[in-house]
Amino acid sequence: MNRLLRSVKIALTIxxxxxxxxxxxxxxxxxxxxxxxxxxxMNPAQSQGMFIMTIMTSSGQDRTFVxxxxxxxxxxxxxxxxxxxxxxxxxxILMLNDADDIWIYFPRTKRIRKLASHAKKQKLEGSDFSxxxxxxxxxxxxxxxxxxxxxxxxQRKFCYKLELTRKANSSVGYSKIxxxxxxxxxxxxxxxxxxxxxxxxxxxxxxxxxxxxxxGIYTPIKIVMYNKLDNTxxxxxxxxxxxxxDLPDDLFTEMxxxx
Numbered sequence: 436m437n438r439l440l441r442s443v444k445i446a447l448t449i450x451x452x453x454x455x456x457x458x459x460x461x462x463x464x465x466x467x468x469x470x471x472x473x474x475x476x477m478n479p480a481q482s483q484g485m486f487i488m489t490i491m492t493s494s495g496q497d498r499t500f501v502x503x504x505x506x507x508x509x510x511x512x513x514x515x516x517x518x519x520x521x522x523x524x525x526x527x528i529l530m531l532n533d534a535d536d537i538w539i540y541f542p543r544t545k546r547i548r549k550l551a552s553h554a555k556k557q558k559l560e561g562s563d564f565s566x567x568x569x570x571x572x573x574x575x576x577x578x579x580x581x582x583x584x585x586x587x588x589x590q591r592k593f594c595y596k597l598e599l600t601r602k603a604n605s606s607v608g609y610s611k612i613x614x615x616x617x618x619x620x621x622x623x624x625x626x627x628x629x630x631x632x633x634x635x636x637x638x639x640x641x642x643x644x645x646x647x648x649x650x651g652i653y654t655p656i657k658i659v660m661y662n663k664l665d666n667t668x669x670x671x672x673x674x675x676x677x678x679x680x681d682l683p684d685d686l687f688t689e690m691x692x693x694x
Contacts, residue, residue, distance in 0.1 A: 466581035469595050469616060474576055476621045478510040479652050484676030485518075490562045493666045500560060501674075505682055512687040513570055527692040528559075534570025540692040547689050556608040556631075563639060563660040563669040567608050578605040579612065589615040589624045590644065600634075610634040620653035622646055637663050650678040 464472075483505050490498045501519040506512065513530045517523040525542035537550040550557075555566040567574070575581075579599035587596050594615040601610050611629040616622070624643055630636035639662050643655035654676060661668040685691055 464583075464595075466583040466597055467576075469583065469597060469621070470575050470581050470599075472621045473614075473616055473623060474573060475509075476653060477623070478573075479678045480507075480509055481680050481682050482506045482676060482678050483680045483682065485674040487672045487674060488560075488562060489670045489672075490560070491668050491670070498561070505686060507682050507684075507687060509573075510570070514687055514691065515569075516692075523560075528566075529687060529689070529692050530566065530570035531687065533573065534566050537566055537570075538689065538692065540689075542693075545693075547692065563662040563665075563667055564671075565608060568641075568660070574607055575599060575612075578602055578607040584613075586618075587615060589617075592624065593618045594624060609638070617646070620646055622653050622655055639663060649676060652678050 483503070485501070485503050488500045488502070490500075492498070499519070500517060500523065502515050502517045504516075505514040511531070511533055513534075515528045517526045525540075527540040529538045529540070530536070534555045535552065537554060538547055539550065540547045550566075555570065557565060559566055559569060579601055582598045582600070584596040584598055587594055594617055597614050597616065599612040599614070601607055608631050609628045610631055611634040613627040613629075614623045615625045617624050622643060623641070626641040627637060628639040628641070630638045639660055642659045642661070643657070645656040646653055647656055648654075654673065656673045658671045659668055660671075686694075
């Protein structure tokens with residue numbers, strides 16, 4: 436019996452040490468390691484889903500769009516096809532090279548227009564999301580230098596707090612970003628965006644909630660972007676999404692936009 440008790444105590448000690456070691460390692464992650472994990476979490480290899488986007492203007496009027504989304508190569512290629520309302524049904528937006536190249540298809544005229552390179556900073560359908568917000572996959576890594584700040588709680592959850600400062604050679608539309616990343620899921624719960632020309636001017640805030648584990652990937656079901664300058668906000672809700680898909684490359688072409 437004594438031998439059994441000693442064995443149990445030893446086993447429990449080993450388990451506690453292992454668990455403690457995991458926690459210690461998590462606490463010792465660098466800003467760059469956290470940023471790479473965030474990027475992997477938020478940019479799965481492929482995805483297909485149905486979204487509802489509601490734009491809430493300063494006048495109190497709401498505009499709602501429903502669209503189907505497709506993404507490949509960890510967000511490097513993405514396609515949005517509008518389902519509702521009827522006036523935009525069939526309209527499509529194709530973004531390649533992390534939104535550096537953008538095309539829009541208009542079904543009524545059957546024409547495709549390529550946007551200028553600076554257009555990725557413009558609003559999508561008058562919403563509070565820019566094309567850049569939705570299309571750039573590795574921008575946190577490629578365009579910013581990251582510093583790990585003191586941990587804080589957001590939405591009553593323990594979070595890493597990161598400050599990202601735009602690199603000198605980057606043309607990204609924000610001079611600074613501060614984000615709070617949930618330690619358990621590595622999903623950013625809150626992201627503060629600062630104006631392109633003024634790192635002290637808080638321009639927008641993104642809030643993620645209702646996080647669910649879908650196909651092994653933590654996914655925020657509700658995302659709201661608040662525009663602090665225009666006093667507007669846009670809500671995105673996921674109706675359905677799957678990451679267990681195999682999307683053909685020809686979907687992300689001018690022909691694929693029209694199908």
